[in-house]
Structure formats: C-alpha cells, structure tokens
Amino acid sequence: MQANLETLGQLERRLSVTLPAAEIVNEVENRLKRLSRTVKLHGFRPGKVPLKVVAQQFGLQVRQEVLGDAMQRSFGEAVREQNLRVAGYPQFEPKPLAEGAADFQYSATFEVYPDVVVGDITGGTIRRPVLEVGEAEVDRTLEIMRKQRVRFEPAERAAQAGDRVTLDFRGTIDGQEFPGSSARDQAAVLGEGRLLPDFERNVIGLRSGESKTFELRFPDEYHGREAAGKTARFEISVKHVAAPHLPEIDAGFAKSLGVADGDLSKMRAEVKANLEREVKARLKTRVKDQVMQTLLDATRIETPRGLVQAEVQRLQIAARRDLAARGAKASDEASLPADLFEKQAQRRVNLGLILGELVKAHGLYAKPDQVRAAVEEQAQSYERPQEVVKWFYASPERLREIESSVLEDNVVAWALGAAKVVDAAVNFDELMGNR
Numbered sequence: 001m002q003a004n005l006e007t008l009g010q011l012e013r014r015l016s017v018t019l020p021a022a023e024i025v026n027e028v029e030n031r032l033k034r035l036s037r038t039v040k041l042h043g044f045r046p047g048k049v050p051l052k053v054v055a056q057q058f059g060l061q062v063r064q065e066v067l068g069d070a071m072q073r074s075f076g077e078a079v080r081e082q083n084l085r086v087a088g089y090p091q092f093e094p095k096p097l098a099e100g101a102a103d104f105q106y107s108a109t110f111e112v113y114p115d116v117v118v119g120d121i122t123g124g125t126i127r128r129p130v131l132e133v134g135e136a137e138v139d140r141t142l143e144i145m146r147k148q149r150v151r152f153e154p155a156e157r158a159a160q161a162g163d164r165v166t167l168d169f170r171g172t173i174d175g176q177e178f179p180g181s182s183a184r185d186q187a188a189v190l191g192e193g194r195l196l197p198d199f200e201r202n203v204i205g206l207r208s209g210e211s212k213t214f215e216l217r218f219p220d221e222y223h224g225r226e227a228a229g230k231t232a233r234f235e236i237s238v239k240h241v242a243a244p245h246l247p248e249i250d251a252g253f254a255k256s257l258g259v260a261d262g263d264l265s266k267m268r269a270e271v272k273a274n275l276e277r278e279v280k281a282r283l284k285t286r287v288k289d290q291v292m293q294t295l296l297d298a299t300r301i302e303t304p305r306g307l308v309q310a311e312v313q314r315l316q317i318a319a320r321r322d323l324a325a326r327g328a329k330a331s332d333e334a335s336l337p338a339d340l341f342e343k344q345a346q347r348r349v350n351l352g353l354i355l356g357e358l359v360k361a362h363g364l365y366a367k368p369d370q371v372r373a374a375v376e377e378q379a380q381s382y383e384r385p386q387e388v389v390k391w392f393y394a395s396p397e398r399l400r401e402i403e404s405s406v407l408e409d410n411v412v413a414w415a416l417g418a419a420k421v422v423d424a425a426v427n428f429d430e431l432m433g434n435r
Contacts, residue, residue, distance in 0.1 A: 249264070364407065374406050
C-alpha cells in the first residue's frame with residue numbers, strides 16, 4: 001500500500017492511496033467461491049451453482065463490497081501510520097478499476113481534529129447565584145400549588161380578572177370575517193394572556209347573558225397577518241362567568257400531595273425537601289451555563305465542519321421525535337431546516353472539544369464513586385430509590401449520561417477554582433419561572 005497525504009486547509013486533508021489490484025481481484029474470487037457454496041438459484045441444487053453463473057448474478061455487488069472494505073481497511077491503516085485524528089466521516093473517491101490494471105487507487109478527503117488550547121479564564125468573573133430555601137419559599141410554593149388546584153364556580157356578578165368566562169364572539173374587518181375572528185363557547189381565564197389585553201378589558205364588567213360590541217386594533221406584530229395592524233369590530237356574548245376558589249391548606253390538601261395521614265408538618269417538610277432539590281439543580285445549571293460560556297468566550301477553535309453537520313443531524317432527529325411525540329403533522333417536521341440548528345450544533349461541538357482537552361489535561365474524568373453518588377441523588381426523588389439505582393446501572397447508555405453529567409460537574413468545579421467567583425442572591429420566583 002502506498003499513501004500520500006495532502007493538506008488542503010487548516011483542518012482539511014486528502015489521502016491518496018494505491019493498492020495492488022491483484023488483492024482486490026483475489027478477494028472478489030474468494031468471496032464468489034464462498035457464495036457459490038451457499039447461494040440458492042432457481043434450477044440449481046444448493047451448493048451446485050456454477051461459479052460463472054454466480055459471478056454473472058453477484059459479481060458487480062461483490063466487487064463493490066470488496067472495494068468498499070478495502071478502502072475502509074487501508075484508510076484506517078494509513079490514518080494510524082500518519083498519526084491522524086479524523087473528525088467526522090471521510091469522503092471516498094475511488095478511481096475506476098480497469099480490467100487488467102495493476103493498481104487500484106482512491107482518495108479520501110476528511111477533516112482532522114484541531115489542536116485545542118483552552119483560553120485563560122483566571123481573569124474572568126463567574127457570578128454564582130445563591131438562594132436558601134426557607135419558610136417563605138415553602139409558603140410561595142404551596143400558594144402556587146393551590147392555584148394549580150383551583151376550581152371555578154358560577155358567579156352571580158360581573159366578570160373580573162381571574163374569572164373564567166365562556167363566551168361567543170364574532171369579529172369583522174371592513175365587514176368581512178377573517179381567520180380566527182369568531183368562536184362559540186370559547187373559555188378563557190381573564191388575565192392568563194390567552195386573549196388580547198384590549199379584548200379582555202371589554203369582557204371585564206359583563207355578567208352572564210350580557211353582550212357588547214366594540215372596536216379593537218390588532219398589534220402590528222400580531223401573528224395573524226390578515227389582522228395585524230388593522231382595526232376589527234367585535235360582537236361578544238358572555239354565556240358564563242365562574243369565579244376561582246382555591247383549596248384550603250388542610251389535611252385534605254396534604255393528602256392530595258401524597259401525605260397519607262394528612263399531617264401538615266410532614267407536608268411542609270416534603271415540599272421543602274423537594275424544593276431544595278429543585279433549587280439546587282437550577283442553581284447548578286445556571287453556574288454550569290456561565291462556566292461553559294466563559295470557556296467558549298476565552299477559547300478560539302477552528303471547528304470541523306463534519307462534526308457540526310453530524311451534530312445538526314442529531315438535533316434534527318431529536319426535534320422530529322419531540323414533534324412526533326406531541327402529535328405534530330409531517331409539515332411541521334419538514335419545517336426544521338439544518339440552518340435552524342447550526343449555531344447550537346457548533347456550540348455543542350466546540351464545548352465538546354474544550355471539555356475533552358480540559359479533562360485530559362487536568363484528569364477530570366468521572367470517577368466511579370462520583371457516578372454512584374450522582375445516581376443515588378437522582379434516585380432520591382423517586383418512591384423506591386434502590387430500584388431506580390438498579391435501573392441506571394442496568395443500562396450502559398443511561399450510565400453514560402450520568403458519567404457525562406459528572407464530567408461536566410468536574411469541569412465546573414475546576415473553572416470555579418480558576419476564575420474569580422462572586423456570590424449573588426437570586427430571586428426565588430425568577431429562578432423558578434413563577435408568574
């Protein structure tokens with residue numbers, strides 16, 4: 001085998017390889033002979049098909065398989081000899097193998113991994129959000145849980161913010177209806193944002209059975225192009241007004257949260273424990289995001305295009321699965337062009353290269369005891385923790401996800417030791433995304 005390496009760009013390489021054609025011809029003949037002993041063809045007994053017939057039927061397919069195997073094998077050998085780290089998949093370009101030719105030649109174009117020099121982050125500052133879960137946070141969470149269990153009862157009064165109204169409406173622009181301009185038995189909670197603010201203001205103050213006609217100008221950025229920036233005339237009829245009633249925080253409420261004996265102190269303790277786990281996870285995510293962005297900002301990388309394209313495909317597949325799981329139409333899946341994921345893919349690839357270099361340079365590999373601790377911590381939020389631990393360890397794929405998370409934790413810990421860290425209090429509602 002002869003191999004010649006060319007540098008086409010900063011990361012792009014081309015390897016030209018020459019192989020003795022006799023090796024290809026011999027391997028094709030050997031495979032055809034083996035095939036003749038097992039192949040079944042109409043008119044011949046098994047194992048008795050003439051080699052010439054087998055060659056006529058399968059010769060081209062076998063030849064292509066042999067050439068493909070030869071390119072893969074010799075490419076791997078050449079890459080090891082040249083001490084190359086191939087990024088992504090090579091593009092093979094074989095030259096036609098003429099009858100009686102002495103050599104088989106092909107070229108493979110590919111990218112190599114860049115040499116990553118992680119930037120200096122010692123001058124950077126990482127703001128570490130801190131929040132201690134106290135009784136006020138437990139109270140706030142219980143209030144949100146009450147609202148999640150709200151029930152609506154008929155109200156013999158005018159509609160107000162927070163009420164659930166059921167109404168019929170019809171809208172026109174210049175006397176013509178438009179998409180979404182009318183509905184019957186439309187239910188909405190006033191103040192939740194499902195209706196335009198100006199529309200809601202005209203509903204507030206009406207009782208069940210009352211009607212109203214008014215004009216409304218749609219915002220210029222309204223999603224419905226037919227109505228954006230235009231003024232519509234609406235006729236509405238309120239059919240029902242229902243007022244919200246929140247459950248009391250009593251034994252029944254505690255039981256609805258899984259506290260069998262309805263003990264309120266147990267309920268608060270469980271809510272606090274769950275809240276502490278959630279707050280810890282969210283704070284950890286925020287710190288990690290800051291660390292990763294700091295590393296990205298400090299490190300300049302020539303990104304292999306092949307790795308980015310492969311990551312784009314993985315993101316597209318994941319997005320399609322998510323859409324399918326939510327019952328999306330095929331047309332929705334088709335609206336996922338590659339450029340939609342380009343920036344995200346490049347960021348993920350660059351982070352992977354940076355983390356790989358840091359792990360190698362500082363020995364930040366995920367240790368077995370760290371992985372075990374992480375698995376047990378996740379298991380604590382389930383009813384039977386030990387069964388969850390066994391479930392994780394029963395699957396190498398699930399365990400790899402935990403190992404990857406631990407590895408990232410190790411990188412974050414290293415970065416917090418290298419950069420300047422400033423603790424900053426964070427608002428509970430803002431952290432939890434509460435409205």
